[in-house]
Amino acid sequence: MTTVNARFGPALQHWRGMRRISQLELAARAGTTQRHLSFVESGRSRPGRAMVLRLAESLQLTLRERNDLLLTAGYAPVYPESGLDEPALRPVRDALHRIIEGHMPYPAVIVRAYGDVVAANPAMSVLTEGSAPWLLKPPVNILRVALHPEGLAPRVVNIEAWGRHIIDSLVRLRALRGDTAELDDFIAELESYVPQSPPGPDHLGFAVPLRLRHGDGELSLLTTLTSFATAVDVTLAELHLEAFLPADDATADELRRRAGQPVPG
Numbered sequence: 001m002t003t004v005n006a007r008f009g010p011a012l013q014h015w016r017g018m019r020r021i022s023q024l025e026l027a028a029r030a031g032t033t034q035r036h037l038s039f040v041e042s043g044r045s046r047p048g049r050a051m052v053l054r055l056a057e058s059l060q061l062t063l064r065e066r067n068d069l070l071l072t073a074g075y076a077p078v079y080p081e082s083g084l085d086e087p088a089l090r091p092v093r094d095a096l097h098r099i100i101e102g103h104m105p106y107p108a109v110i111v112r113a114y115g116d117v118v119a120a121n122p123a124m125s126v127l128t129e130g131s132a133p134w135l136l137k138p139p140v141n142i143l144r145v146a147l148h149p150e151g152l153a154p155r156v157v158n159i160e161a162w163g164r165h166i167i168d169s170l171v172r173l174r175a176l177r178g179d180t181a182e183l184d185d186f187i188a189e190l191e192s193y194v195p196q197s198p199p200g201p202d203h204l205g206f207a208v209p210l211r212l213r214h215g216d217g218e219l220s221l222l223t224t225l226t227s228f229a230t231a232v233d234v235t236l237a238e239l240h241l242e243a244f245l246p247a248d249d250a251t252a253d254e255l256r257r258r259a260g261q262p263v264p265g
Helices: 003-019 023-030 034-042 049-058 063-072 087-102 122-128 142-147 159-174 181-193 249-258
Strands: 108-111 117-120 210-214 217-227 240-246
Touching (some): 003 034, 003 063, 023 034, 023 049, 087 108, 087 240, 108 122, 122 210, 142 159, 159 181, 217 249, 240 249
Antiparallel strands (some): 108 117, 108 240, 210 217
């Protein structure tokens, strides 16, 4: 048995365990037999490159994780990882900037995994104003800004529910990832900022609007999260677009005023 096969079998078993999928179920998803999959995991059979990719897709691995799985099987990565400033991603980069500008007067931001900001439109200032300058020095992490006591947190009316909403989303992400050490540390940091209390009778789970003190009033914002599911570049696949929408007329009117746009009526 080669060193490559010795690495691939345990890696595949690890991902099956993470996804809680049996050999039989994974074999059916990948279009092979349980017997062949057993041989692959034990190192008695070396999978072809196409089979490794089918297994990775069946396990819903990220592009980065698929490249890593290919390497453990002895194959070169197939998904490129371009820098955001490279010419290859310029059309996509330009399109992303147009999207967030087109979302004005409402806040929108493009982030990497775990909330590192790539680009934001001017309306995001409603979420960052009053934050400590050190929190806004690149690289800015929007999740840290949102929950840190020197960031947005003092202005968030429903900080417990909103903070739990952010942390729970990261916990769900951790359940899907292989290397979680960095994410574990980040979750622990964010949890230290959020008051711990059991959910009340009005807890809405994932449907948590952001209620933000603003001047003498309050803004109410809903969030949408968009990923680029058909991306074939590792860098692009790891980006997300987070857009905020007004949950009521008063919030919509105030965001229009901040952007210098006319307010209906």
